[in-house]
Amino acid sequence: MVVCIKWCLAPFYALGEKMRKEAGGVRRRALRAAFPYTIPIFAGFWFLGLAYGVYMNVSGFSFWYPMVMSLVVFGGSLEFVMVTMLVSPFAPLATFLLALMIQARHVFYGIAMLDKYKGLDWKRFYLYFSLCDETFSLNYTLEVPPGIDRGWFYFFVSLLNHIYWISGSTLGGLLGSLVKFNTEGLEFVMTALFVVIFLEQWSKEKKHYTALIGLLASVVCLLLFGPDSFLLPAMGIILLLLMLFRKPIEKAGGLTLTADERTVDQP
Amino acid sequence: MNLTEQIIVIALCAFATMLTRFLPFLVFSDKRPTPKYISYLGKALPAASFAMLIVYSLRNIDLSGGSFAIAEVLAIIVTCALYFWKRQMLLPIAGGTLTYMLLVQLVF
Numbered sequence: 205m206v207v208c209i210k211w212c213l214a215p216f217y218a219l220g221e222k223m224r225k226e227a228g229g230v231r232r233r234a235l236r237a238a239f240p241y242t243i244p245i246f247a248g249f250w251f252l253g254l255a256y257g258v259y260m261n262v263s264g265f266s267f268w269y270p271m272v273m274s275l276v277v278f279g280g281s282l283e284f285v286m287v288t289m290l291v292s293p294f295a296p297l298a299t300f301l302l303a304l305m306i307q308a309r310h311v312f313y314g315i316a317m318l319d320k321y322k323g324l325d326w327k328r329f330y331l332y333f334s335l336c337d338e339t340f341s342l343n344y345t346l347e348v349p350p351g352i353d354r355g356w357f358y359f360f361v362s363l364l365n366h367i368y369w370i371s372g373s374t375l376g377g378l379l380g381s382l383v384k385f386n387t388e389g390l391e392f393v394m395t396a397l398f399v400v401i402f403l404e405q406w407s408k409e410k411k412h413y414t415a416l417i418g419l420l421a422s423v424v425c426l427l428l429f430g431p432d433s434f435l436l437p438a439m440g441i442i443l444l445l446l447m448l449f450r451k452p453i454e455k456a457g458g459l460t461l462t463a464d465e466r467t468v469d470q471p
Numbered sequence: 472m473n474l475t476e477q478i479i480v481i482a483l484c485a486f487a488t489m490l491t492r493f494l495p496f497l498v499f500s501d502k503r504p505t506p507k508y509i510s511y512l513g514k515a516l517p518a519a520s521f522a523m524l525i526v527y528s529l530r531n532i533d534l535s536g537g538s539f540a541i542a543e544v545l546a547i548i549v550t551c552a553l554y555f556w557k558r559q560m561l562l563p564i565a566g567g568t569l570t571y572m573l574l575v576q577l578v579f
């Protein structure tokens with residue numbers, strides 16, 4: 205009887221195995237397609253992550269702290285500020301508000317990714333969870349190569365970046381002051397990445413109103429409010445100007461066509 | 472600060488971060504179509520955000536204090552030139568970064 209049932213079910217098992225293998229192939233192809241794009245982030249995150257881990261170490265924290273913080277927060281600027289928070293008197297409300305202020309720009313990224321991350325089942329929870337500056341820049345700008353699963357591609361870009369950041373900061377926390385940096389200036393890799401992403405976006409638009417609004421608002425606010433508090437006013441002004449000039453921007457073709465609009469979606 | 476307080480601080484920062492990253496997703500659900508003005512912002516914000524990120528990553532340069540802004544300007548020019556020459560991502564990032572490292576380590 206048991207043998208009979210096994211025999212009847214065998215084709216289904218075989219089918220399941222085949223589907224699992226194909227799914228594995230989809231994942232492996234997406235990983236292989238995603239990896240090259242994350243190499244600059246690897247350089248930048250290992251450099252910044254190491255620096256951050258070393259900073260935590262010399263501030264008297266075990267490597268567990270940078271490791272856990274990089275895992276659950278995954279945001280460099282806030283994590284650096286958190287070192288100061290952790291050695292100051294306990295002030296939960298102030299901590300929470302300061303964290304919200306530093307991280308507020310992520311709301312922009314979430315809005316921009318709404319359409320791209322739509323319908324990506326459970327993956328989108330991780331995709332929003334890990335939406336840092338660099339991951340947003342890549343996933344918004346990159347065009348998913350033909351034949352590669354969109355969801356897995358975005359997933360692996362996010363996951364690889366996350367792994368680079370966690371491993372870099374943990375290593376820094378372990379090595380501590382043993383690390384001697386003669387890599388002065390390597391932090392520029394992040395600026396270079398943002399410049400290239402900016403240019404990539406620039407060449408996809410007919411008119412550049414939105415880029416210029418962002419540049420002007422940020423520079424003016426930086427000069428007015430200083431490096432530590434210019435982001436929020438800059439974001440406010442950007443939002444205001446974009447809403448005020450919505451009609452002329454849309455009319456003049458100042459928006460990019462998203463990849464979905466230019467190419468047919470992969471099945 | 473004791474361990475419990477430290478855990479609370481880390482949890483609060485993680486929660487605040489998640490709030491900012493998930494907010495648009497939570498407000499505009501997958502099932503209903505996204506409102507028109509949010510779709511517009513979704514397309515208008517990236518270019519503005521990338522510009523903001525460039526300024527953000529350069530926020531600590533000291534324009535009054537000597538020669539350092541020259542290194543940044545030169546490295547950005549090299550990055551742009553390589554980008555428009557080859558139209559790909561890795562080469563300009565590597566070239567710009569190397570230029571910057573050489574300049575700050577050897578020249579300035």
